[in-house]
Amino acid sequence: MTDADLAAALRARDRRAYAVAWTELGPMVRRLVARFFGPGADAADLSQEVFLRFFRRIDELRDPSGLRGFLVGICLGVARNELRRARVRRWVGLTSAGELPEAPVAGPDLEAREAVRRFYAILDRVSAQDRSLFVARHLEKIEIAEIAVMHGMSFGTAKRRVARAGARIERQIARDPALGGYLDRFGLGAGAAGKAAAASERRERKS
Amino acid sequence: MTGGGDENRDGGVRGEGRLDAAAVLLRANEATPGPVPLPDFAALLARRTLRRRLWLGGGVAAALAGAAVVALGLRGDPLSYAVVGATVRGDAGGGATIDGPSAAARPPAQLLFSEGTEVGIETGATLRILERTARGAELAVVRGRAAFNVARRPRARWSVKAGPFTVMVTGTRFSVDWSPRDQHLVLDLAAGGVIVKGGAAEESGVAVRPGERLEAFARTGQLTIGPAPGAGGVASTTAATSSNTSANANRSTNAPTPTPTPTATATNGAVEVAMAVAPKKVVVGPARRLAMKAPAAAPKLDVEPDSDGAPEQWMLPDIGPVPAPSAMETKSRLRSPSAPAPIISAVLGGGGAACSSPGAGAGIQYRFEGPEMGISVAPYYMLSFTSPRPDRTHSWCGQGSLRVDATFDDVGTPNFFGRLPHETGQVVIRLPRSTDFTGRTLTMHFFVEGPSDLRLSALPVVIHRGAWVPGRMVENVVPDRWLTLTTRYERENVLPGGKTSPVFDCNRVVLILYNNGGRRTWSGAVYLDDVSWK
Numbered sequence: 001m002t003d004a005d006l007a008a009a010l011r012a013r014d015r016r017a018y019a020v021a022w023t024e025l026g027p028m029v030r031r032l033v034a035r036f037f038g039p040g041a042d043a044a045d046l047s048q049e050v051f052l053r054f055f056r057r058i059d060e061l062r063d064p065s066g067l068r069g070f071l072v073g074i075c076l077g078v079a080r081n082e083l084r085r086a087r088v089r090r091w092v093g094l095t096s097a098g099e100l101p102e103a104p105v106a107g108p109d110l111e112a113r114e115a116v117r118r119f120y121a122i123l124d125r126v127s128a129q130d131r132s133l134f135v136a137r138h139l140e141k142i143e144i145a146e147i148a149v150m151h152g153m154s155f156g157t158a159k160r161r162v163a164r165a166g167a168r169i170e171r172q173i174a175r176d177p178a179l180g181g182y183l184d185r186f187g188l189g190a191g192a193a194g195k196a197a198a199a200s201e202r203r204e205r206k207s
Numbered sequence: 208m209t210g211g212g213d214e215n216r217d218g219g220v221r222g223e224g225r226l227d228a229a230a231v232l233l234r235a236n237e238a239t240p241g242p243v244p245l246p247d248f249a250a251l252l253a254r255r256t257l258r259r260r261l262w263l264g265g266g267v268a269a270a271l272a273g274a275a276v277v278a279l280g281l282r283g284d285p286l287s288y289a290v291v292g293a294t295v296r297g298d299a300g301g302g303a304t305i306d307g308p309s310a311a312a313r314p315p316a317q318l319l320f321s322e323g324t325e326v327g328i329e330t331g332a333t334l335r336i337l338e339r340t341a342r343g344a345e346l347a348v349v350r351g352r353a354a355f356n357v358a359r360r361p362r363a364r365w366s367v368k369a370g371p372f373t374v375m376v377t378g379t380r381f382s383v384d385w386s387p388r389d390q391h392l393v394l395d396l397a398a399g400g401v402i403v404k405g406g407a408a409e410e411s412g413v414a415v416r417p418g419e420r421l422e423a424f425a426r427t428g429q430l431t432i433g434p435a436p437g438a439g440g441v442a443s444t445t446a447a448t449s450s451n452t453s454a455n456a457n458r459s460t461n462a463p464t465p466t467p468t469p470t471a472t473a474t475n476g477a478v479e480v481a482m483a484v485a486p487k488k489v490v491v492g493p494a495r496r497l498a499m500k501a502p503a504a505a506p507k508l509d510v511e512p513d514s515d516g517a518p519e520q521w522m523l524p525d526i527g528p529v530p531a532p533s534a535m536e537t538k539s540r541l542r543s544p545s546a547p548a549p550i551i552s553a554v555l556g557g558g559g560a561a562c563s564s565p566g567a568g569a570g571i572q573y574r575f576e577g578p579e580m581g582i583s584v585a586p587y588y589m590l591s592f593t594s595p596r597p598d599r600t601h602s603w604c605g606q607g608s609l610r611v612d613a614t615f616d617d618v619g620t621p622n623f624f625g626r627l628p629h630e631t632g633q634v635v636i637r638l639p640r641s642t643d644f645t646g647r648t649l650t651m652h653f654f655v656e657g658p659s660d661l662r663l664s665a666l667p668v669v670i671h672r673g674a675w676v677p678g679r680m681v682e683n684v685v686p687d688r689w690l691t692l693t694t695r696y697e698r699e700n701v702l703p704g705g706k707t708s709p710v711f712d713c714n715r716v717v718l719i720l721y722n723n724g725g726r727r728t729w730s731g732a733v734y735l736d737d738v739s740w741k
Contacts, residue, residue, distance in 0.1 A: 019245055035234075055248060166226050173225050
């Protein structure tokens, strides 16, 4: 079933299409949610919320071939809202400790786990929109034009804000010498692998 | 200036490189999302639409919602509700009573709460709203049957009273049928979890899983759990206990001495039923005994332990190179064929009261509360487990456990054991020093996170001078609950092929999981906690 077929079935409120969408697109949404929030995110619950909004707003989709981008846009919107709500909850002291619980991080490499933890701590300090832009641009490798649509911005604005978000995160990284040093070393080692992975992702996205 | 410009430019390049490096780092270390069951989107969308109409459309719902605003307090606005197909007697602000339809042909009356919870009140039934808060409500089934679909929300707190029983809910689907004449409760659980608590141990209980029915008689104290009508599966073969206990409980308890204090504890995503009657006789396994020691006023329990403290129904190993159990073990099984079920309850703190009792943590060699040395997964032949790491989302006791990613499938060529590479997983604990297991009972707790229909076999092993000495195999391991493995090692222990081996010089402890159920391909996680030998 192509994305256009799926979009048509969803517009027709075909219940079977819900299952197809959940099966086909669910892993992508759960991965995106997990990347947005980091380890310990309740990806399943948030994914369900994403899909509920996706199904309800399916009539807003103009180009059926852009189904995935439409879904990613909704997913980032839900994630931003959830992040803001979580911050408000922390501000008003609704959590016992006043901060999010420590979460597990994948991978057997202790140093990498610590680096991941510190990096998500940095993402916790930037705005929901900056975080969303970073995830979309650097983790999901989405083109600026698509990011602009997903975030309801013009191309130029999206480009400026992606750069600004990156600069803010860079400044935060610079304040953590241990993380900065690790990323420098990691970047050198991961350069070749990263380029290969990026090329693979680009091919996958095109296909 | 030039130098400064270069520096800035270098900094910019380095910064961009750091962002990309961070992205690669995050992608390389992200956990693989496990399978997630398909939600009932049609129902969820319908409910959401209904909620919108309730809030936007007004009508009866708006009127009652307006009435509900009266009860504003420091704890937030209490939930509002609307009633469809019935009239409300009494004060809508509290103590309201709703009667179901009098004629059987009519559809059930609907009680719709503003946060999405729905209650269907069937013919002849009467439901009372005792109290409403921002987090939920306290309801009472006066008589008859009512079906509950409680919206899952953080910090939700709902309770349903039925005679001397109290059902605490935070998000699940179930029905309660209460007969005041017979003092008989029937609870069918469609989704979520239920824990039945007994007066003998306020902190303990018996968990009910989806597809099961709980029946309780207040007069006799008899409590049974079995498959709900129309429900299949293996749920009825295993009993589970409270999130606050570690226990192996029989499915049937009797209580002649009612105690007047119903108790209940809310558990997120679960239901707990608190009994106001104390069980007289509880057949329990070893973990249950720990839990039952806590309440000082509890009646004496008639405990029927097995010979070595291990659940008896666990079956002989029946796969590949796995050795047969010792003659002693076989005899023990034959002597006690009725099986206390092994299982436990909640995800975090599954050990419950057994963990909080004095000295509970003593003598546990591996608690996984912090970094532990010597943990690995099998790197050859048995590749289903990867990425062992500390975890704080699941635990038997305390706040942490060891997590490994699990991937099982039938892909690849068999190894020289005749096994496929991803058919078996092993967690290996390398002991810091030689350990004598003679006369000791090895205990480990594990939790499998995966599709509900998978079935595994679990085997504890110690390695004595290179010889793998197996313990007691457990079959039909089901996911999403804590399970306790215990095995006692003697001076000589039977190996595959009939030879025997001592265990006085062991340097490793291993947990092996075999995927020998009908579900051949799945991925998820396995959590291991509190490994001890005493």
